[in-house]
Amino acid sequence: LAKTTQPISMDSYEGQEVNITCSHNNIATNDYITWYQQFPSQGPRFIIQGYKTKVTNEVASLFIPADRKSSTLSLPRVSLSDTAVYYCLVGELNNFNKFYFGSGTKLNVKP
Amino acid sequence: SAVISQKPSRDICQRGTSLTIQCQVDSQVTMMFWYRQQPGQSLTLIATANQGSEATYESGFVIDKFPISRPNLTFSTLTVSNMSPEDSSIYLCSVEDLGAVTDTQYFGPGTRLTVL
Numbered sequence: 322l323a324k325t326t327q328p329i330s331m332d333s334y335e336g337q338e339v340n341i342t343c344s345h346n347n348i349a350t351n352d353y354i355t356w357y358q359q360f361p362s363q364g365p366r367f368i369i370q371g372y373k374t375k376v377t378n379e380v381a382s383l384f385i386p387a388d389r390k391s392s393t394l395s396l397p398r399v400s401l402s403d404t405a406v407y408y409c410l411v412g413e414l415n416n417f418n419k420f421y422f423g424s425g426t427k428l429n430v431k432p
Numbered sequence: 433s434a435v436i437s438q439k440p441s442r443d444i445c446q447r448g449t450s451l452t453i454q455c456q457v458d459s460q461v462t463m464m465f466w467y468r469q470q471p472g473q474s475l476t477l478i479a480t481a482n483q484g485s486e487a488t489y490e491s492g493f494v495i496d497k498f499p500i501s502r503p504n505l506t507f508s509t510l511t512v513s514n515m516s517p518e519d520s521s522i523y524l525c526s527v528e529d530l531g532a533v534t535d536t537q538y539f540g541p542g543t544r545l546t547v548l
Contacts, residue, residue: 363542364524364540365539370536408475422475424474425474
């Protein structure tokens with residue numbers, strides 16, 4: 322299983338775009354990249370998933386370069402409610418994949 | 433997405449006792465998982481709850497300490513046995529959703545356990 326490395330914490334201000342990068346140098350050919358968000362006292366919540374290039378949904382965008390050794394979660398115009406821990410995971414789809422969480426990135430959005 | 437509930441939401445227990453945590457899903461799912469999240473830490477996978485067979489435990493976790501049941505495709509329990517203060521954590525269950533586009537896990541709200 323590919324190990325992931327993320328910054329421990331990041332600070333931002335309301336209205337800014339936030340980019341959180343995750344390193345996964347040993348990602349396997351069949352691995353997908355998934356990001357979760359966790360608020361205090363809640364279970365993690367799925368944000369976005371991708372394999373290559375760019376994926377966008379109503380919440381975020383995920384940028385994956387051609388070598389797939391890293392990925393960047395982009396949150397447009399963050400608000401105070403986006404203050405949370407963000408986890409990057411890699412794993413094979415449709416293989417009853419077990420998720421191994423890394424340390425995550427604590428995003429602190431300031432007014 | 434699946435809706436997952438856990439009972440109890442929190443509990444305070446005495447050392448040496450056991451607590452059983454329930455996880456209920458609103459639809460049938462193949463895979464269910466149990467995680468532990470210690471204060472200020474990330475999530476650690478405890479085991480995979482297999483329907484109709486024994487759970488599969490991760491390194492560092494054993495069945496005698498964390499017995500798991502999975503009687504059907506919508507329900508599972510995790511028991512924390514012979515508790516000590518080191519077992520104080522949030523325990524979360526999750527289910528795998530093999531969607532058409534994504535394959536991900538959905539998590540319950542967690543059970544906050546404090547052992548005195």
